[in-house]
Amino acid sequence: MDLQNLSYAAIQVVHNFGAVAVVGSAVCALWPGLAGMRKKLAWVMLAGWAAQAASGGAFGGVSWLYYGRFPDIHGIAVAALLIKMACAAAGFMLVAAYLYRGIGWSERARQATWRALAALAATALTAAAFLRWFS
Amino acid sequence: MRISSIYPILGAALLACSQISFAQDASAKITSPADGARLDAMAQNKVVYEVVPGPKGDHSHLYVDNKEAAILKELKGSHTLEKLSPGQHDICVKVVNKGHTPIGVEKCVKVTVN
Numbered sequence: 227m228d229l230q231n232l233s234y235a236a237i238q239v240v241h242n243f244g245a246v247a248v249v250g251s252a253v254c255a256l257w258p259g260l261a262g263m264r265k266k267l268a269w270v271m272l273a274g275w276a277a278q279a280a281s282g283g284a285f286g287g288v289s290w291l292y293y294g295r296f297p298d299i300h301g302i303a304v305a306a307l308l309i310k311m312a313c314a315a316a317g318f319m320l321v322a323a324y325l326y327r328g329i330g331w332s333e334r335a336r337q338a339t340w341r342a343l344a345a346l347a348a349t350a351l352t353a354a355a356f357l358r359w360f361s
Numbered sequence: 362m363r364i365s366s367i368y369p370i371l372g373a374a375l376l377a378c379s380q381i382s383f384a385q386d387a388s389a390k391i392t393s394p395a396d397g398a399r400l401d402a403m404a405q406n407k408v409v410y411e412v413v414p415g416p417k418g419d420h421s422h423l424y425v426d427n428k429e430a431a432i433l434k435e436l437k438g439s440h441t442l443e444k445l446s447p448g449q450h451d452i453c454v455k456v457v458n459k460g461h462t463p464i465g466v467e468k469c470v471k472v473t474v475n
Contacts, residue, residue, distance in 0.1 A: 228416070228417075230417065230458075231459075234459070234460060285460060288460070289458075289460055292462070293458075293462050293463065293464060293465060295462060295463065296462065297457075297460045297461040297462045298422060298429060298455075298457060298461050298462065299461055300429045361432075361461050
C-alpha cells in the first residue's frame, strides 16, 4: 500500500470526523430539550475545530514532506480555503470563550453563541465543497 | 489438466499485466507548440499535451509564465490559451497528485508571441 496515499487517507478521516463534530454538536446544542448537554457538546465542538485545523495543516504537511511544496490551488479554491481557515479560527475561539466564560452568560447570549457556531460550521462545510471542486 | 483450471491463472496474469501498466513512469509531453515556436498574438493558440500520471500522479496543471492557466483532467488533449501579450512566454504542463501538489514531472516550452 502506498504510504503517501495512506497518509492522505488517514488525515482525511480525521478531517471528516472533525466536520461531523462541529456541525453535529451545534445542531444538537440547538435542538429543543438538549440544552442540558451544551457543555459536553462544546467540548466536542472544540475538539472538532482542533481536528479540522490540525488535519487541514497536515494535508499541506504531507505535500511538503513528499515534494517540498504545498498543493497548487488558485482562485475560488484559495478563497474557499481562507474561508475555512477563518471559520476554524473563529469557531475555536468562540467555543473556547463559551467554555471559559459561558456560565455567566444569559440564556439569550448562549443561544446566540450556538447559532453563530452553527453558522460557522455550515459555512466551513460549504467552503469545503468549493475547495474540493474548484481545485 | 482441466480447461477450467486455466481461468484463475489467466486472471492472475491479466491482473499482473494491468499492475505493470499502472506502474508506468510518469511523463509529460507538449506536442504543440514546439519549443521556440513563434505564435500569432491574434490567433487562437492551443496547447496540445499528453501526460502519463504514473503511480504518484493523478492529473496535470497548465501554467503560463508560472501562473496556473488550467486544470487538465484529461490525460491527453488540448487547451486553448487566453490571449497572450507579445513577447516571450513559458508554457508548462506539470503532473500533480490528487492533492494538487506537483510531483516534479513537467514539460515546459518557450514561445515568442508576435
